[in-house]
Amino acid sequence: MTDLGVGILGTGRFLPDKLLTNHDLEKMVDTTDEWIVRRTGMQVRHILDEDTPSYKMGAEASKLAIKNAGLTSADIDLIIVSTETPDYLTPSMACLIQRDIKAENAAAFDVNGACTGFIYALTIAEQFILTGYYENILVVSNEGLSRIVDWENRNSCVLFGDAAGAVVLGKVDKKHGIKESYLAAFGNLAHNITIPCCFISEEDKEKRRAGHERVFWQDGSEVFTFAIRSMVDSVKTVVKKAGMKIQDVDLIVPHQANLRIINGAAKRLGLGEEKFSIILQETGNISSASVPVALDMECEAGRINKGDTIVLVAFGGGLSCGAILMNW
Numbered sequence: 072m073t074d075l076g077v078g079i080l081g082t083g084r085f086l087p088d089k090l091l092t093n094h095d096l097e098k099m100v101d102t103t104d105e106w107i108v109r110r111t112g113m114q115v116r117h118i119l120d121e122d123t124p125s126y127k128m129g130a131e132a133s134k135l136a137i138k139n140a141g142l143t144s145a146d147i148d149l150i151i152v153s154t155e156t157p158d159y160l161t162p163s164m165a166c167l168i169q170r171d172i173k174a175e176n177a178a179a180f181d182v183n184g185a186c187t188g189f190i191y192a193l194t195i196a197e198q199f200i201l202t203g204y205y206e207n208i209l210v211v212s213n214e215g216l217s218r219i220v221d222w223e224n225r226n227s228c229v230l231f232g233d234a235a236g237a238v239v240l241g242k243v244d245k246k247h248g249i250k251e252s253y254l255a256a257f258g259n260l261a262h263n264i265t266i267p268c269c270f271i272s273e274e275d276k277e278k279r280r281a282g283h284e285r286v287f288w289q290d291g292s293e294v295f296t297f298a299i300r301s302m303v304d305s306v307k308t309v310v311k312k313a314g315m316k317i318q319d320v321d322l323i324v325p326h327q328a329n330l331r332i333i334n335g336a337a338k339r340l341g342l343g344e345e346k347f348s349i350i351l352q353e354t355g356n357i358s359s360a361s362v363p364v365a366l367d368m369e370c371e372a373g374r375i376n377k378g379d380t381i382v383l384v385a386f387g388g389g390l391s392c393g394a395i396l397m398n399w
């Protein structure tokens with residue numbers, strides 16, 4: 072542990088106005104509101120207009136995070152965007168957001184850690200501040216899942232929504248900020264979640280409708296098992312590294328993939344559902360944006376107090392997982 076604390080100075084989020092309800096989905100595929108609520112807990116997702124680039128969501132979330140941090144765009148030294156749904160392979164989403172918010176002093180790059188992306192990006196940002204290389208870093212999770220979903224496949228189209236969440240990371244009093252982190256990857260399980268881009272294998276084609284190859288595909292039950300196990304392991308790892316007990320944690324802000332996954336992890340950790348931030352009923356799965364959007368909602372609701380022990384945890388494509396323990 073160092074003398075320097077690295078913590079979150081401000082948070083922000085953007086959710087598009089357009090809503091897609093379970094009842095809307097009933098008209099699109101062979102599904103029911105009852106099935107979606109019972110199997111996932113989801114009710115509504117936000118969908119970005121087709122003619123708006125996705126980075127615009129991240130830019131709006133960023134402006135709020137910078138304002139809430141009491142800074143201006145000129146104070147930002149680096150922008151890291153986590154996304155698995157970039158508008159372009161180049162320019163990066165980070166460069167597009169930099170231009171939009173006029174952060175002319177910032178360097179900028181993207182990270183693809185799939186749904187774990189925010190945990191990866193925040194941990195990278197922390198290292199730059201700990202070494203003294205940068206002072207204020209904007210970390211944005213920007214996801215437009217509606218653009219890579221096969222809207223005729225009920226197995227996945229009912230799950231996803233669009234959103235962006237942002238935080239500004241900077242120096243804080245050494246008692247506060249990030250205390251421990253854990254990042255992991257399981258490339259041997261890569262085939263369980265795929266979104267083809269510049270290459271499409273025969274296996275990828277077999278899993279998808281002809282003419283719709285560049286869409287999301289997952290083995291839901293394999294990922295479900297991995298999700299609960301990795302969430303529990305990740306939370307336990309950071310709590311142990313911090314020399315704390317699970318009961319010392321005030322709030323867990325998890326990836327929002329399925330209410331049954333959160334409940335399953337809560338049960339195995341011996342915690343009640345009230346210790347978890349749960350927003351998926353109103354957002355669906357928004358990939359790496361889940362954690363920062365939920366964090367921003369909790370801050371706005373006044374549910375996080377100075378000195379609270381918060382654990383951020385996520386899992387997803389890669390497969391990958393990770394967690395961060397912080398003193399707020």
Ligand code: UT7
Pocket residue numbers: 101102103106107110111186225226227229264289290291292294295298328329332356358386387388
């Ligand atoms: O963020 C990325 C990480 N991803 C995840 O964490 C996802 C993890 N997995 C899950 O959350 C769940 O596995 C799903 C929500 C994807 C699926 O739920 P499930 O309870 O595991 O359903 P299942 O795939 O086992 O399917 C059960 C039945 C099947 O019908 P049969 O074969 O029993 O007749 C499916 O065809 O439910 C059917 N089904 C649906 N029925 C109505 C699948 N999707 C739907 C649907 N509406 N939308």
